[in-house]
Amino acid sequence: MKGYVLILGANSDIARPLARLYAAAGYNLYLAHTRPELLTEECERLKAEHGIDARPLLFDLLYFNGHEKFFHRLDPRPAGVICIGGYLGDHQLATADMEEVSKIIQINFAGPVSILNIAADCYEKEKAGFIVGVSAAMGERGFGNRYFYAAAKAAFTAYLSGLRNRLSSSGVRVLTVKPGFVATKMTAGISFPRRLTARPEDVARDIFRAQQKGRDVLYTPGYWRFLMWIFIHLPEGLFKRMKL
């Protein structure tokens, strides 16, 4: 049997199929979420189907003070951490309400940094382990309708890049995941071209494969690398007039 993988934000629509892939590959799981009771049934199913251990755990990205204790109490220590929790937020509300801006920044950036710093220190000492951070392709250029979220993800992407740089000599792999548009509860109600909308199962499969191969950066689906290249290189004079 392989080690434990800790998934933070494990009730995400992408995290659920991802957990199933790890379970099928023989990994044990810590499924961490603000409401772990939502994951009890899933843990029982994964244990029965794959003969692994799977434990639902209480975890909140916003509860920074508890992160140290949370991580160090995990026994056995996870072989890797996947931080997938995120919050799109209410952009309109955020334009007038700093509390909403703060929530977007804390869940997408400060919270992940708080817990991943702890994992990073531990893995650096042990010279083993992997970290996966789920950021967003959108973090590469601020769009008029979601720039608070994009800014928080941009910060998270930069953080993961720095972490990868710091930990490379310790043999600790850090994967930055940049999903495009995925049909999950986070995007429910947002209209987007169907052809550019990915299924959570496909994104989960891409993440699993990229982590197993020890890759650094993943755009999923892959064509988002190309799409973002175009957006990044659009001249500002043109970009600022586009309604996206």
Ligand SMILES: NC(=O)c1ccc[n+]([C@@H]2O[C@H](COP(=O)([O-])OP(=O)(O)OC[C@H]3O[C@@H](n4cnc5c(N)ncnc54)[C@H](OP(=O)(O)O)[C@@H]3O)[C@@H](O)[C@H]2O)c1
């Ligand atoms: N869907 C997309 O198009 C898309 C695109 C780019 C990036 N992403 C990123 O992909 C990741 C997964 O998102 P998803 O699409 O699967 O949406 P999702 O199903 O809404 O997943 C987000 C998860 O984060 C959890 N979460 C929220 N606040 C948290 C907190 N304080 N502590 C711990 N967990 C918390 C949510 O809990 P609840 O289940 O209780 O709501 C939810 O399970 C996110 O980081 C998102 O930003 C998604």
